[in-house]
Amino acid sequence: MPLTSNPLMVPADAPVDYAAVQPAHIVPAISSFIATARAAVERAADPALEPAWDNLVEPVEDAGEQLWRAWSIAGHLNAVVNTAELREAYNECLPLVTEFSTWLGLHTGLYAQYQRLRDGAGFRKLSATRQRIVELALRDFRLSGVQLQGADRERYAQISEQEAQASQKFSENVLDATDQWSLHIEDEARLAGVPEDVRQAAHKAARDDGLAGWKLSLKMPCYLPVMQHARDRTLRETMYRAYATLASEQSGDPALDNSPLIEQLLQLRVQQAELLGYADYAELKLQTRMAESSVQVLDFLRELAARARPYAERDLVELREFAAQNLGLQTLEMWDVPYASERLREERYAYSEETLKPYFTEPRVLQGLCGMIETLFGVRVLPCPMPLWHPDAHALRIETPQGELLGHLLMDLYARTGKQSGAWVDSERSRRRAGSRLRTPIAYLTCNFSAPQDGKPALLTHDDVITLFHESGHALHTLLSEVDDPAAAAFASVEWDAIELPSQFMENFCWEWSVLRSLSAHVQTGEPLPRALYDKLLAARNFQSGMQTVRQIEFSLFDMLIHGRGAALDIRGVLEVLDQVRKEVAVLMPPSWQRFPHNFSHLFAGGYGAGYYSYKWAEVLSADAYALFEEHAGRDADGTRNTLDPETGRRFRKEILAVGGSRPAAESFRAFRGRDPSMEALLRHNGMGSTGL
Structure with a gap:
């Protein structure tokens, strides 16, 4: 397929015809843009070139912007209209893009040119914004391992590629586990209380599969209303168990178990921090944050938890009393919490989310x-x-x-x-x-x-x-x-x-x-x-x-504590840390089989590792x-x-x-x-x- 007819190959200031983009366009476009960007970097990194904004920063930006735009489009399509063909093309490009990005961050010649630009007389003539760009670029070079030598340099490149692949696989496992799970309901009585629009969507989903009745899924527009409104407690428990064990060893499909990927990612992050001279991954990531240290973040979270937990405890006492007295739920299980909460809200405030919709x-x-x-x-x-x-x-x-x-x-x-x-x-x-x-x-x-x-x-x-x-x-x-x-x-x-x-x-x-x-x-x-x-x-x-606040603090503390150590945890250790955090700040204790980390894409596939706070x-x-x-x-x-x-x-x-x-x-x-x-x-x-x- 000629590149001239590839809709991803348009100039950066031209619109992209998304309707024309096919999986077959992705690999050729990304490969071509990487080659162009490499050549531009090599020209800019020539030590014979006297570095200035116009002959160093601008050319590299020019060559890179088409690559990153095409890669952003590929990633977006892979996330919103995922098919086997699109996933294959994206995954074929992922190591190419990762290798280029790592090569760029490790490019000592380009780093030297940025240093010469920063140290030269022309630097002070740049705008404050451009001076900041140069300073941040130098920081990012150092955080990308540009000062590493020999085997450490090679290992850093390997880590970058392996982490990108593991994060992508984590994301795919969550998507596939969600899409593959469904519950076929033939007895309409089991859907008592479920909003009519959710029932209609479930009926259409079943009909589209050639089935009678209703097909429930773990997608939020189905899952959440069922958890909030279904009177059938067994149905709520079934849905909760499926969602709470997504992409884990509890879900039944070993190929989609994210346990080894969590272990791999934590190990890679520890190694990355060690190579760059930081005590742990949290310390490494905080180099680009407002917060100055892990201690500051942990103190912030624990101060907020101390302020919020009394309110969370009050919330839970009220919910348990209401559930026991009004709903006959003497023991409040996790699959009862959304249902009981919605009933309490209806009684206390005389409205529900369904009234508002x-x-x-x-x-x-x-x-x-x-x-x-x-x-x-x-x-x-x-x-x-x-x-x-x-x-x-x-x-x-x-x-x-x-x-x-x-x-x-x-x-x-x-x-x-x-x-x-x-x-x-x-x-x-x-x-x-x-x-x-x-x-x-x-x-x-x-x-x-x-x-x-x-x-x-x-x-x-x-x-x-x-x-x-x-x-x-x-x-x-x-x-x-x-x-x-x-x-x-x-x-x-x-x-x-x-x-x-x-x-x-x-x-x-x-x-x-x-x-x-x-x-x-x-x-x-x-x-x-x-x-x-x-x-x-x-x-x-x-x-x-109060309950909502401590729940977010629970996630944030868990994130900082699994990333704030010099040795990587195995999956058992990860779950133990989560249990310890819950004992410290949470008021609701999920069952031992719950596998929340396996679906925590923010941490393991979304860039929020050591950053959920x-x-x-x-x-x-x-x-x-x-x-x-x-x-x-x-x-x-x-x-x-x-x-x-x-x-x-x-x-x-x-x-x-x-x-x-x-x-x-x-x-x-x-x-x-x-x-x-x-x-x-x-x-x-x-x-x-x-x-x-």
Whole structure:
């Protein structure tokens, strides 16, 4: 197949025809781009070349951007429309890309040129952003092992390739285990309590397989409502057991057991840290974070746990009492917790998630979200026809009020077979200015909501709405960037423990009446969310917030403790650490056969190893940032607080979103807030303020 007809081979500033991309295009495009990038690196690394920004950094960036864009596209397609052919092409390229990336990080000639650039007289004439890019590049060279010699250098390259392969296999095992599991139900009585739209989707899934009855899956749009609403306790236990043992030795398929991959990844990470001279993998990863040490992170998590655990214990006592007195559940098992919690919420606040869903149709929520973004950040958001990878996907154009293009957002919101679970944002390309030409960013926003049924629009839970707002914050971090050099873009250089600031910040607006009113229209009547129902939702905002907080702290402590040691754990040791963490901070103790780590893709396939604490760390930042909007809130005609303050929104855009990674995140936060962050706003938002229980 000629490269000239390959849709991945277009220039970096041209759009990609996703509908035309086939698995056969991936290997030739990636191979060609790697060859081009290698040649450019060798030219830039020539010691006869006097290094300057224009003949060192720019040429390497030029050659690399097409490679990383094509690889981002391949990875995205592999995650959202996975097929055997696509997986084969992606996996064929993975060692090629890993080897190139490792070779680049170990390139002593290029490293020497960056050192000469930094030490030369021209360095001081560069902008502050470009000086930071050079300094970060030198840091990353050192963290990539450029100073290693001989056998250590070869071993580092092997580790990089093996870790990439193991992470990819971990992800594939989770996807395959999820897709391969199903439960065929023929007795409708077993589905008592399950919402009608979930039943309809399960009935369609069975019919598509040529079966009568209903087919249940472990995809979130099916799994979570069944766990929350199914009255059949045995059904809940069956579903919980399947989900809690995914991709483990408990699930029945040895080929999909992630135990050896967890052991391998931990071993490789210990070896990587040792080669680079760090005590452990956590110390290595913290070189690129806001947090200064493992001790600081652990102290932060344990302080938060100490503040939250009394609330979590109260939550659990209330839930157990309610379950025993009202549901006949004298022993509260893990598969009872979502069900009992939803019943308690219904009794206490006289509403359930199912009461809210008819008001949150996907088209209306998107319309309201776009309107809020327009108000807050002074932009326009418009539909934009574009050939994409699946009929469910669609594009939005972000532009200035004068019509100048700022970027594109490519959205894919529904769960389906062959699509990785979860929600995430990634970048197809970053903003870049070359002379008078500006290349605008393109971002992916992916979720796994329930698809439309019977010609009706998709219905979202309030949690779905929060997820959508969260991911939109990530997308805005790249789409509203004013950084002209991609190496200082948000996803390239913002510290990992600050990258969640914009996303968690956006979640706060999902609790504001002025916003929710614009997001809602009943699927049948078109009526907005009633104020009385909103008041119930708001009253329930901190329902079980103590239990939710310690659960996140449990995950974060587990992550830091398995990565914060100089010797790798075997799978038994991993599970023992998890058990110890639960005894320290958790209030709910899962059964001994639960295998949560085997499905923890954030740690073992998603880049969050020794970094899961970032969610809570950044939540402190985001809550404190949102507090400034609360301080400048206005009032609507009915007297309701309105935090959609355009002036504060423009300030957030200018000091947080627009600057990306062009300066340290702590400086950006101080520029916006006027001081260092405080934990108090987070505790207050979670109903755990200084007034106590």
